[in-house]
Amino acid sequence: MMRFLRQSLAVAAKDLRAELRTKEALNSSVAFALVILLLFSFAFEPTEDQTRQIAGGLLWLAFAFAGALILNRSFARELANDCLDALVAAPLSGAALFLGKALANFVLLLAVELIALPVFGVFYGVNWTRQLGPLMLVVVLGTWGMTVVGTLFSALTVNLRMRELMLPMLVYPVMVPALLAAIQLTSPLVMGQPLDGELMVWLRLLAAFDIIFTALTLALVETVLVR
Amino acid sequence: MRERILILLAGIAAGLLAHNLFIILLQLPDERLQGAVFRVIFFHVPDAWTAFLLFFAAMVASILYLATGNLRYDAFAVASTEVGLAFALANLVTGMIWGANIWGTPWTWDARLTSMLIGCLLYAGYLMLRHAVEDPTERAKNAAVLSIIAFADVPIIFFSIRWWRRMLHPEPVVWGGGFMSPDYWRMLFLNWAPLLLLAAVLLAIRMRQEEQQRELEALRRRAHAL
Numbered sequence: 253m254m255r256f257l258r259q260s261l262a263v264a265a266k267d268l269r270a271e272l273r274t275k276e277a278l279n280s281s282v283a284f285a286l287v288i289l290l291l292f293s294f295a296f297e298p299t300e301d302q303t304r305q306i307a308g309g310l311l312w313l314a315f316a317f318a319g320a321l322i323l324n325r326s327f328a329r330e331l332a333n334d335c336l337d338a339l340v341a342a343p344l345s346g347a348a349l350f351l352g353k354a355l356a357n358f359v360l361l362l363a364v365e366l367i368a369l370p371v372f373g374v375f376y377g378v379n380w381t382r383q384l385g386p387l388m389l390v391v392v393l394g395t396w397g398m399t400v401v402g403t404l405f406s407a408l409t410v411n412l413r414m415r416e417l418m419l420p421m422l423v424y425p426v427m428v429p430a431l432l433a434a435i436q437l438t439s440p441l442v443m444g445q446p447l448d449g450e451l452m453v454w455l456r457l458l459a460a461f462d463i464i465f466t467a468l469t470l471a472l473v474e475t476v477l478v479r
Numbered sequence: 480m481r482e483r484i485l486i487l488l489a490g491i492a493a494g495l496l497a498h499n500l501f502i503i504l505l506q507l508p509d510e511r512l513q514g515a516v517f518r519v520i521f522f523h524v525p526d527a528w529t530a531f532l533l534f535f536a537a538m539v540a541s542i543l544y545l546a547t548g549n550l551r552y553d554a555f556a557v558a559s560t561e562v563g564l565a566f567a568l569a570n571l572v573t574g575m576i577w578g579a580n581i582w583g584t585p586w587t588w589d590a591r592l593t594s595m596l597i598g599c600l601l602y603a604g605y606l607m608l609r610h611a612v613e614d615p616t617e618r619a620k621n622a623a624v625l626s627i628i629a630f631a632d633v634p635i636i637f638f639s640i641r642w643w644r645r646m647l648h649p650e651p652v653v654w655g656g657g658f659m660s661p662d663y664w665r666m667l668f669l670n671w672a673p674l675l676l677l678a679a680v681l682l683a684i685r686m687r688q689e690e691q692q693r694e695l696e697a698l699r700r701r702a703h704a705l
């Protein structure tokens with residue numbers, strides 16, 4: 253178990269180091285998220301009333317689009333020089349490799365989100381830190397749900413011709429429950445409403461999605477990677 | 480021999496359908512509140528049952544493929560998914576015809592409609608993924624993984640959308656507390672029979688197509704090798 257975790261962390265550290273040196277996925281992803289936040293301001297009147305209703309949807313759609321860029325790169329990065337074959341042949345289980353990659357994607361996407369959130373606050377005039385703790389919990393759970401499913405699909409689509417198109421096509425419908433729950437939770441939290449009552453149902457759904465898909469992807473990933 | 484059996488089964492399905500249509504259109508009375516358009520239910524509901532059955536079968540075949548590596552299971556999975564998708568779309572279309580008459584709009588973002596649409600998108604993605612992969616074993620493996628994930632996701636999607644949207648859709652007739660007269664009930668099951676038969680025939684034809692295609696590809700590769 254300890255060995256498994258150490259191997260995963262080694263893969264995650266490798267991915268993060270490679271990404272921090274080139275910053276190719278990170279830069280494009282941040283820029284993309286900001287462009288989407290900008291475009292949304294044309295789609296509706298950014299008054300407080302309207303923002304209150306759609307803040308969650310706006311943020312999570314921006315996160316989901318930005319996430320697709322990061323996820324696309326996750327396994328595609330290993331194609332050059334046959335790195336993927338070397339990683340699969342390395343003495344670590346497919347699940348450890350997958351978990352490491354998922355962790356790296358999680359950290360990267362979380363970084364993008366933490367940059368996008370203050371920008372959202374400024375653009376739309378929202379004091380979003382009033383429920384900071386619960387909001388961060390939702391962001392972490394939602395991002396993990398997105399990255400754990402997305403990383404598996406990144407591995408599934410890595411050899412396809414239209415990879416950039418296929419990944420979001422396949423992964424967004426699968427993510428629906430996580431996105432929906434995160435959106436339903438984020439809108440009120442950003443507006444300073446406490447986390448209780450009906451919102452707990454969504455939090456439980458989000459946690460359940462994370463648990464189910466972490467288990468399912470870890471179980472299936474061995475067959476995906478070993479060719 | 481196999482050909483004959485398929486033709487015979489298709490013939491039985493056609494005969495049953497003609498018989499059922501005669502009863503549905505000419506003998507059953509109009510429903511008291513909804514009038515003539517109510518009859519769509521005799522196709523709408525069995526279509527949904529058939530689609531779910533086929534998606535379930537596709538998931539089982541996918542698990543069996545991953546366990547055994549036998550490509551016959553993969554052929555069954557793709558045939559089952561394709562036919563299931565056709566029935567799911569028939570379910571959506573018949574539902575929209577009914578909705579246009581009763582609700583005054585063919586589409587609302589109600590829980591069942593939204594869930595079914597997402598399900599259709601998931602399985603359309605499955606078919607797209609298959610088209611994008613050249614190698615038969617890799618195609619089968621990736622598709623099987625997607626099929627398992629899709630089927631695991633369907634109930635979660637259904638319950639999440641249900642919390643999101645108040646139900647506008649009538650309560651389902653099974654396990655839903657909806658009420659229907661026994662005559663209608665009987666007709667519902669009577670009409671499920673030919674649709675199931677039709678699904679089985681389509682499935683067998685599609686599965687054979689898939690296997691022949693794979694054989695053709697293998698022969699072509701051998702010819703290239705020579």
